[in-house]
Amino acid sequence: MNGVAYNRFRDRVLGDVAEILLTCRGEISHPEPDLAVRLGLLAAEGMIQGGSGCSWWPCAERGRSW
Numbered sequence: 189m190n191g192v193a194y195n196r197f198r199d200r201v202l203g204d205v206a207e208i209l210l211t212c213r214g215e216i217s218h219p220e221p222d223l224a225v226r227l228g229l230l231a232a233e234g235m236i237q238g239g240s241g242c243s244w245w246p247c248a249e250r251g252r253s254w
Contacts, residue, residue, distance in 0.1 A: 198233075202229050206229060210222065
């Protein structure tokens with residue numbers, strides 16, 4: 189997938205997931221739910237793209253990967 193197409197797809201997926209999560213806006217305790225959801229999604233995406241398995245979590249010590 190080329191860069192432009194990937195970015196468009198990524199933006200669409202993150203936007204759609206954010207919309208779904210924000211339907212529960214009243215359950216989010218952060219003062220700015222939009223910001224919290226978008227930052228959380230970007231953090232999750234960064235971990236996925238960075239290949240973060242479970243090296244920092246206790247499960248890594250037990251030989252598990254989530």
